Amino acid sequence: xxxxxxxxxxxxxxxxxxxxxxxxxxxxxxxxxxxxxxxxxxxxxxxxxxxxxxxxxxxxxxxxxxxxxxxxxxxxxxxxxxxxxxxxxxxxxxxxxxxxxxxxxxxxxxxxxx
Amino acid sequence: xxxxxxxxxxxxxxxxxxxxxxxxxxxxxxxxxxxxxxxxxxxxxxxxxxxxxxxxxxxxxxxxxxxxxxxxxxxxxxxxxxxxxxxxxxxxxxxxxxxxxxxxxxxxxxxxxxxxxxxxxxxxxxxxxxxxxxxxxxxxxxxxxxxxxxxxxxxxxxxxxxxxxxxxxxxxxxxxxxxxxxxxxxxxxxxxxxxxxxxxxxxxxxxxxxxxxxxxxxxxxxx
Numbered sequence: 001x002x003x004x005x006x007x008x009x010x011x012x013x014x015x016x017x018x019x020x021x022x023x024x025x026x027x028x029x030x031x032x033x034x035x036x037x038x039x040x041x042x043x044x045x046x047x048x049x050x051x052x053x054x055x056x057x058x059x060x061x062x063x064x065x066x067x068x069x070x071x072x073x074x075x076x077x078x079x080x081x082x083x084x085x086x087x088x089x090x091x092x093x094x095x096x097x098x099x100x101x102x103x104x105x106x107x108x109x110x111x112x113x114x
Numbered sequence: 115x116x117x118x119x120x121x122x123x124x125x126x127x128x129x130x131x132x133x134x135x136x137x138x139x140x141x142x143x144x145x146x147x148x149x150x151x152x153x154x155x156x157x158x159x160x161x162x163x164x165x166x167x168x169x170x171x172x173x174x175x176x177x178x179x180x181x182x183x184x185x186x187x188x189x190x191x192x193x194x195x196x197x198x199x200x201x202x203x204x205x206x207x208x209x210x211x212x213x214x215x216x217x218x219x220x221x222x223x224x225x226x227x228x229x230x231x232x233x234x235x236x237x238x239x240x241x242x243x244x245x246x247x248x249x250x251x252x253x254x255x256x257x258x259x260x261x262x263x264x265x266x267x268x269x270x271x272x273x274x275x276x277x278x279x280x281x282x283x284x285x286x287x288x289x290x291x292x293x294x295x296x297x298x299x300x301x302x303x304x305x306x307x308x309x310x311x312x313x314x315x316x317x318x319x320x321x322x323x324x325x326x327x328x329x330x331x332x333x334x335x336x337x
Contacts (some may be wrong), residue, residue: 001238005209011124038241038242064283085301087300087301096303104125105126107122107125109123114118
């Protein structure tokens with residue numbers, strides 16, 4: 001359960017960006033959370049709603065886009081989604097793979113009132 | 115009132131990652147190989163470190179950073195081996211973060227060759243936090259069960275080596291070593307696998323040789 005720590009880090013970025021934009025408030029925050037990011041979307045939401053009280057994002061809605069784990073095989077170039085975390089190319093069986101997405105934990109965008 | 119959409123596309127853990135990257139460069143340039151130990155509570159991280167301390171002591175200086183929610187019992191155990199150790203108590207937090215480690219860098223004695231970080235016992239949260247280590251090891255003790263790699267994929271996916279601990283219990287616990295190794299390697303084919311027993315001393319020499327080799331490679335890389 002490190003989601004509250006993650007949300008604390010998120011708010012450091014949100015508050016800085018909101019200041020830069022001279023925002024009156026943040027109305028929407030969108031995150032991209034990879035399947036292998038090690039964070040549970042439901043807990044992020046709970047933590048966000050606890051944390052936002054008394055901040056510039058107190059009325060903000062949190063939107064989370066979950067990103068599946070996507071890999072590319074360096075041998076046969078096949079691209080595949082692997083939700084079972086088995087890092088084996090489903091096309092040729094190679095284990096020489098590159099992770100394209102699914103490990104990210106991103107603040108994608110925010111909607112402001114300025 | 116005007117509405118404005120701002121595309122940020124910034125990593126939430128970006129500041130942790132930045133501090134970790136700085137730590138890594140700084141320690142590696144000083145010739146220190148930093149190893150981050152991850153495992154569930156009671157997997158034997160401290161006992162393994164005690165054996166490593168005995169094996170390294172003759173020729174290589176090491177230091178240890180201990181992470182726990184409360185108490186400095188683990189740092190005390192390490193100090194008894196004649197090794198400098200610092201305890202970070204997180205006061206409830208389930209993982210260490212890069213800045214906690216970075217703060218301790220000035221205290222590391224000169225001539226230190228290995229810095230071991232014992233993370234808070236937890237197979238979930240510590241996996242998300244780069245501490246600036248050169249090497250990440252996940253420990254899996256036999257009594258925990260052979261299904262752990264599949265259950266906690268991130269810890270195994272982000273590690274460089276897998277250290278089975280409490281190998282002396284193999285005859286008495288239902289642990290399928292082949293299954294655990296196979297499933298861990300499916301998640302992360304690059305894992306180096308070690309089988310150790312802190313109680314009997316098995317596998318410790320091989321593990322220590324691996325750390326020494328990795329340090330030599332690291333120094334060559336920075337030369």
